[in-house]
Amino acid sequence: MNELYLSLNKAGLLFKGHIEHGEVDFIYLETDKNGTTCSVDINSFEILFEDVRENPSYEALSGTHTFKLEGKQYTMTAEEMGYQKYFDKWKEQGLFN
Numbered sequence: 001m002n003e004l005y006l007s008l009n010k011a012g013l014l015f016k017g018h019i020e021h022g023e024v025d026f027i028y029l030e031t032d033k034n035g036t037t038c039s040v041d042i043n044s045f046e047i048l049f050e051d052v053r054e055n056p057s058y059e060a061l062s063g064t065h066t067f068k069l070e071g072k073q074y075t076m077t078a079e080e081m082g083y084q085k086y087f088d089k090w091k092e093q094g095l096f097n
Contacts, residue, residue, distance in 0.1 A: 001046065004056045007095040017041070029086050048081060058096045061087050 008014050013028045019041070026039040046053065048067050052060040062084060066075045078084040090096060 001049075001053055001056050004096070005042070008090070011093060011095055013095075014042075015039075048083075058087055058091045 005014065008027060015026050015028060016023050017026045017039070018024075025042045027042060027045060029038040029040060031037050047069070049056065049061060049065055050067060051065055052063075062078050064075060064077050065081075066073060068074070078087060
């Protein structure tokens with residue numbers, strides 16, 4: 001994931017934010033029409049896409065992923081999770097190697 005994070009950082013899409021447990025890194029996704037910033041913290045992103053950690057290519061991220069949340073296992077596509085539009089955008093911007 002490091003190469004992807006470097007590309008996202010270079011594009012200005014990584015930022016630090018505060019949550020209950022301190023400061024964490026976030027990936028900026030979009031600002032909606034109401035002006036609300038949508039983002040995901042890197043820890044959550046890595047849980048969802050852990051199965052492609054070694055090769056976070058556009059094709060790999062766009063596929064089906066199996067992950068555990070609160071002890072329950074899920075299998076979903078990037079589209080079903082709502083991330084595909086961001087991966088498409090990142091691909092258009094040349095952020096994948």
